[in-house]
Amino acid sequence: MSEARPRMPRGDVAFVAMRAGTIAFVVAFVAPFFTPLRVPWYYPVERRWAFEIRPTGLAMDFYGRIVLGVIGWSIAVIVATLIARRFATLGARTRGLLLAWAITALVFAMFYFAWTLYHRVPMPVSLPPGYMPR
Amino acid sequence: MPDLVFEGGARLLVVLHAAAAIVLVGSTTHQALIAWGYVRGRHKIRLGKIYAATLAITFGFGLLAYPTYRYHVRGLYFDRYEQWASNLFDVKENFAALGLPLVVAVLVLSQVMSPRDDRGLVAGYAACSFFIMAIVWFDVITGLVITMTRGV
Helix, strand or coil, rough: CCCCCCCCCCCCCCCCHHHHHHHHHHHHHHHHCCCCCCEEEEEECCHHHHHHHCCCCCECCCHHHHHHHHHHHHHHHHHHHHHHHHCCCCCHHHHHHHHHHHHHHHHHHHHHHHHHHHCCCCCCCCCCCCCCCC | CCCCCCCCCCHHHHHHHHHHHHHHHHHHHHHHHHHCCCCCCCCCCCHHHHHHHHHHHHHHHHHHHHHHHHHHHHHHHHHHHHHHHHHHHHHHHHHHHHHHHHHHHHHHHHHHCCCCCHHHHHHHHHHHHHHHHHHHHHHHHHHHHHHHHCCC
């Protein structure tokens, strides 16, 4: 009879999975700004979706980037859970590094948005004929 | 004028969005205080599920009202006359999205973690809670400022 291999406690497995998920979500959420990546764009005026790199009119990529982030998060959580279950313990150093990487990814993304949007000059859409402000 | 999705109910959606955000400010602050209690060795009730649900409701109303905002408020007005508000809104929305994995992390950890026994996880749990609280306070304050400038 072989002894059952000790398994990492559930709390530690969840911690690893959530930290990996956070990092993956952040990377996937900002990735379209750093690399040409097709994401779902919603055109509110035409009420249609398009899967493209750059929009051709007034469109929103916010929904699409959230979907991309959730896909990245899901993959990372599954992979991290499978890997974490192969180990018996989670060392304090690994735990601290995972937390530090997750916080670094978040802070980087937040600074990126704050910096780029502070300097953005938005292009207004043309006013429709007979436009009366609401 | 174009007919946008949920346009007729956009004002109601934004009011509900704001009402849920008020609850969210209180709940995330409470959650952060509970997490601080964990760090200091005080163990109280865990309300992760309620807080996650509140955030989901707030975020959901915001997502539904977003198309109306994007065209009528940002496209026709902010981008032309109040560009700072247009940019601040996008900062706010992106910050809110970045908080989503943290909320799930707090929810999951609150279900599997024992604050008394898993002392090594408490710091990460508290960090998530404080991050969420900071994002929510920032989003609610900027959201009020933006809505005062022009609402849907």
